[in-house]
Amino acid sequence: MPEIPALTQLTTSLNNMEQTVQNQGTLIQSLLVRESNISSQPAFVSDINNGVHHDTGSYHTTKVSSGMFPHVQAVAPNVRKQILEGKYINLATLLNNQENVQDYKTVDESDGSVLLIKHRDPRLQRNLSIQEFLEAFNIYKNIICEKQDRRIEFDMYIQDVIDISARYKGPVFYEYHKAFANKVAAIKLTHDKKFVFNLINGLRYGFDTGINVLPSKSLECKNLLSTKKFPDDVSKLVDDELRKGYLIGPFTKPPFDTYRISPIGIVEGKYSKKKRLILDLSAPHNNDEHHSINDLINKEDYSLTYVRIDDAINIIKSLGIKSQLCKCDVTDAFKLIPVHNSLWRFYGLKWNDMYYFYTRLAFGCRSSPKIFDTLSVAICWILQNNYGLRHVLHLLDDFLLINNPYVDATRNMNTMLYVFNSLKIPLSAHKQLVHLLH
Numbered sequence: 041m042p043e044i045p046a047l048t049q050l051t052t053s054l055n056n057m058e059q060t061v062q063n064q065g066t067l068i069q070s071l072l073v074r075e076s077n078i079s080s081q082p083a084f085v086s087d088i089n090n091g092v093h094h095d096t097g098s099y100h101t102t103k104v105s106s107g108m109f110p111h112v113q114a115v116a117p118n119v120r121k122q123i124l125e126g127k128y129i130n131l132a133t134l135l136n137n138q139e140n141v142q143d144y145k146t147v148d149e150s151d152g153s154v155l156l157i158k159h160r161d162p163r164l165q166r167n168l169s170i171q172e173f174l175e176a177f178n179i180y181k182n183i184i185c186e187k188q189d190r191r192i193e194f195d196m197y198i199q200d201v202i203d204i205s206a207r208y209k210g211p212v213f214y215e216y217h218k219a220f221a222n223k224v225a226a227i228k229l230t231h232d233k234k235f236v237f238n239l240i241n242g243l244r245y246g247f248d249t250g251i252n253v254l255p256s257k258s259l260e261c262k263n264l265l266s267t268k269k270f271p272d273d274v275s276k277l278v279d280d281e282l283r284k285g286y287l288i289g290p291f292t293k294p295p296f297d298t299y300r301i302s303p304i305g306i307v308e309g310k311y312s313k314k315k316r317l318i319l320d321l322s323a324p325h326n327n328d329e330h331h332s333i334n335d336l337i338n339k340e341d342y343s344l345t346y347v348r349i350d351d352a353i354n355i356i357k358s359l360g361i362k363s364q365l366c367k368c369d370v371t372d373a374f375k376l377i378p379v380h381n382s383l384w385r386f387y388g389l390k391w392n393d394m395y396y397f398y399t400r401l402a403f404g405c406r407s408s409p410k411i412f413d414t415l416s417v418a419i420c421w422i423l424q425n426n427y428g429l430r431h432v433l434h435l436l437d438d439f440l441l442i443n444n445p446y447v448d449a450t451r452n453m454n455t456m457l458y459v460f461n462s463l464k465i466p467l468s469a470h471k472q473l474v475h476l477l478h
Contacts, residue, residue: 115179118358123183128225131176131217132164167211173201177217239414246380246399250337250407258298259330260390261323264305267391270315273306277317278391281398286375288384289396296385299397300333302404304389319389319404333386334406342410347433355431355442364449366441366456369471373437374401374408376465377415409436419465427455 115123115134123129168176181194205213242248267274281287294301303320321333356363370376378400379387387398387405401408416434423429423441429452431442441456443449453472460467 115183120183123180124187126225128222129180130164131168131173131180132166134176134179135168135172167214170202170205170213173214173217174198177201235414235417239418242411242414243378246378246383247401247411248380249383249401249405249411250341251333251383251386252336252338253331255298255300255330255333255336255386257330258294258300259324260301261303261320263303263390264320266306267304270306273315274304274317274391277306277315278304278389278396281317281375282396284372284375286372286398286400287389287396288399290394291396292394294385294388294395294397296397299385299388301388301390301395302333304391316403319387319398319402321387321402321404321406337406339406342407344410344413347435352433352440352442355433359431359442359444362445364443364445364447366443366449366453367471368439368453368456368460369468370437370439370460371466371468374403374412377401377408377412412436419459419463422463423456423459427459429456432456 119129119133177194177198181191181198184194185191201213201217204216278287282289303323305318305320307316307318308314309316322335323332324330325332379398381399384397384399387402389396389398401411413434413436416436416439419439420432420434423432429441433440433442439456441452443452457467457472
């Protein structure tokens with residue numbers, strides 16, 4: 041099956057995500073090698089006094105103990121939660137005392153940093169000194185190590201940062217830390233290499249729709265009554281699907297030895313009144329000889345947890361008054377996703393005595409929402425990590441961007457539209473919205 045041009049750039053972005061994961065694995069391996077050779081390398085060491093030590097060599101190196109800064113209790117609960125979730129943290133937020141932290145609110149900036157602010161505070165925008173970095177990072181480390189034993193890993197990382205600080209003047213070490221921490225946070229959002237591989241593979245060769253036992257006998261089902269009520273609409277919709285490349289056909293007889301023809305019908309949007317063609321893949325019903333396609337797909341494998349309205353409300357509350365919302369909607373969402381060509385035969389329809397077969401996800405298939413959602417998750421990752429649009433939520437093909445009051449929402453909306461356009465993902469023109477909350 042040839043690669044789909046409309047999704048080539050998305051595949052490239054996902055390949056970059058996979059490469060990021062691989063690079064992180066290489067870095068971790070190098071850290072493990074350093075750990076095994078720790079007796080012969082300059083190391084991060086501690087003594088009973090928790091003091092600062094110095095080593096001799098071609099340049100000055102500072103070694104700091106892991107327990108120097110016992111200030112974990114000063115961190116606000118919401119920041120602690122974000123640390124444990126693996127999100128990028130602006131270390132300057134950890135240098136406030138407990139009273140000051142409680143007075144600030146959390147705002148996720150477009151660069152991925154998490155700030156606690158009332159107003160624009162220059163203390164949170166500056167580069168930290170090496171002493172401030174050590175204090176803040178040890179607070180960060182101690183919070184992580186409450187749940188995970190990663191002290192050796194973090195201690196070696198601190199030593200690397202100290203070495204960079206000693207070798208190079210200025211804020212080079214802190215710029216390095218910010219770049220590294222952002223990349224690690226981004227890796228957290230890619231889920232895992234399996235997710236990336238499955239999505240790239242599916243976009244390139246077509247997705248497995250999850251039919252556990254392939255039908256061994258052909259079956260043709262009668263169409264639903266709604267097709268008799270709206271025959272002209274059915275003809276138009278079938279022609280549209282064919283013109284857009286979502287169907288193959290028409291055939292006077294099926295081109296497959298074994299195939300399935302499921303009923304088609306018309307459904308009407310509750311508010312838009314727009315008519316849509318559906319393929320009833322739950323037919324036939326109560327047939328011991330022939331199970332429906334949906335019955336052959338494991339429901340648990342393709343269950344999906346949808347975003348809640350409370351998720352959006354919580355973000356809006358955290359950002360405060362005059363938060364700004366941007367919304368857009370993907371057109372023909374399921375039909376963007378290719379189905380593996382070995383499965384086309386099981387997604388057939390019959391109209392006016394001619395046969396057609398879907399080559400894209402069918403509206404009515406049990407696995408379609410879950411499969412399409414993998415694309416939506418990847419789009420959100422790209423928007424958040426490649427373009428700094430931090431608060432993006434999606435409900436299948438609907439995307440909501442929530443902006444804090446200090447940014448240009450129209451500009452962010454244009455950025456989001458640019459991303460969809462560059463990925464050749466079509467959007468509904470009448471469902472694009474920018475709204476200011478009071």
